[in-house]
Amino acid sequence: MKVIGINTSPRDGSNNKIAIQTALDVAAAKGAETEIFDTCKMNITGCQGDNYCKAHEGKCAIDDDMTKIYSAIEEADAIIFGSPIYFGNITGQGKLVLDRLYSYFMSEKHQKLFSNKKVSIIGTNGVAPKEACIPALNAVLEAFGMLGFQKGDVIDLPDNNDLKAIEGKEDQLTEAKTLGENLI
Ligand SMILES: Cc1cc2nc3c(=O)[nH]c(=O)nc-3n(C[C@H](O)[C@H](O)[C@H](O)COP(=O)(O)O)c2cc1C
Numbered sequence: 001m002k003v004i005g006i007n008t009s010p011r012d013g014s015n016n017k018i019a020i021q022t023a024l025d026v027a028a029a030k031g032a033e034t035e036i037f038d039t040c041k042m043n044i045t046g047c048q049g050d051n052y053c054k055a056h057e058g059k060c061a062i063d064d065d066m067t068k069i070y071s072a073i074e075e076a077d078a079i080i081f082g083s084p085i086y087f088g089n090i091t092g093q094g095k096l097v098l099d100r101l102y103s104y105f106m107s108e109k110h111q112k113l114f115s116n117k118k119v120s121i122i123g124t125n126g127v128a129p130k131e132a133c134i135p136a137l138n139a140v141l142e143a144f145g146m147l148g149f150q151k152g153d154v155i156d157l158p159d160n161n162d163l164k165a166i167e168g169k170e171d172q173l174t175e176a177k178t179l180g181e182n183l184i
Pocket of ligand 1 (some may be wrong): 009010011013014016070074083084085087088089104124125126127128129146160162163164184
């Protein structure tokens, strides 16, 4: 069993990354192999919309660090996608990664491969209420659903502007742990 985390926060000390890692630790304690990707430290270009993938069995024409994430997604049994909320949406880096998954869209081979893989989403934010953040996170889950993945949990963890603020929030860490448990 392999569970991967896709962290799209650019910050060292990211609350989102801590939440993802907390969920992964639960999976690891149950015997899963885990890996986390810091996408802001990777060279990932935006989708060019050239539809090369549609004529090449879901393979993207761009040769950049996204190839590492493609391989990990194809090997994983479960995936956690995490993003801070930036102006009511996921981060730009998160959208870059998500758009590049378009290469899998309408690929029968990948729809079948992904049908046994569950995806869950973790958001972190500052002062906005959860209701303002959940729609953007749900939209990410819907995108994974369109690609054929099983839809798991969506959680948003507010009041996390300060670096590592989440470390003092037992309730939020418990939410992240539950999300991790539900992936196994
Ligand atoms: C460019 C930018 C836009 C932001 N927009 C929002 C927002 O719309 N709503 C909100 O509640 N917090 C917003 N925040 C705060 C972050 O969502 C919050 O600090 C989050 O917990 C950061 O996650 P991280 O610690 O994993 O980086 C914004 C922060 C930045 C830098």
